[in-house]
Amino acid sequence: MSKLLVSTTVNGDAQEFLCDPGATLLEALREQLGLTGSKEGCGSGDCGACTVVLDGNMVCSCLVLAAEAEGRQVATIEGVAEGSMLHPVQQKFLEHGALQCGFCTPGFIVAAKALLDHNPAPSESEVRYWLAGNLCRCTGYDKIVRAVMDAAAQLRQERMPA
Numbered sequence: 001m002s003k004l005l006v007s008t009t010v011n012g013d014a015q016e017f018l019c020d021p022g023a024t025l026l027e028a029l030r031e032q033l034g035l036t037g038s039k040e041g042c043g044s045g046d047c048g049a050c051t052v053v054l055d056g057n058m059v060c061s062c063l064v065l066a067a068e069a070e071g072r073q074v075a076t077i078e079g080v081a082e083g084s085m086l087h088p089v090q091q092k093f094l095e096h097g098a099l100q101c102g103f104c105t106p107g108f109i110v111a112a113k114a115l116l117d118h119n120p121a122p123s124e125s126e127v128r129y130w131l132a133g134n135l136c137r138c139t140g141y142d143k144i145v146r147a148v149m150d151a152a153a154q155l156r157q158e159r160m161p162a
Contacts, residue, residue, distance in 0.1 A: 008069040010035065011079025019066040025059075026050045028066035029076060037077035037106045041135070048134030051107035052076050058114050060133075077106035080113055088151040088158075089113050096147040100138035108134045112148045120156055124149060 003018040010033060017032035029035045029052070038061055041049035045060040052061045053075040054068075080087045089112045092098070099105045108131060115122060115130040122130065127148045128141070136144065 010074045023066045025064040026061035048107040051110045088154045092147040092151040096143045098143040098147040104136045
């Protein structure tokens with residue numbers, strides 16, 4: 001079986017990789033591009049550990065073929081921080097202790113950032129609904145929801161004119 005050449009943009013950088021026709025985007029990110037932040041928790045799109053943003057839409061990268069990234073924009077957990085400066089969602093996860101083992105954390109952070117990019121003032125119900133596709137087996141969800149709500153408040157304050 002011949003390999004496919006995929007040209008895409010990942011976290012703002014042009015990327016090319018070779019993959020098998022049946023390879024998932026998660027496999028390509030981890031194995032071809034060395035971006036190991038996204039995790040495979042279930043392989044069936046049920047846990048959200050592999051969440052990435054593809055052309056502005058959240059997807060489980062375990063359910064997307066790598067070849068489908070051709071010519072598209074992919075954003076992963078590695079692209080959330082700006083250099084050594086954490087995104088407010090990342091910082092608030094730390095401050096609120098919204099992580100324990102950390103396996104689910106990249107998916108939650110990508111999903112939370114996507115929510116706040118879409119809706120800078122979500123209600124608690126909207127946060128819980130938006131994150132419903134992400135499972136955590138350690139921390140429960142209250143600390144995660146509080147961290148997202150706090151990050152939303154910080155981002156809104158930063159955007160206010162002085």
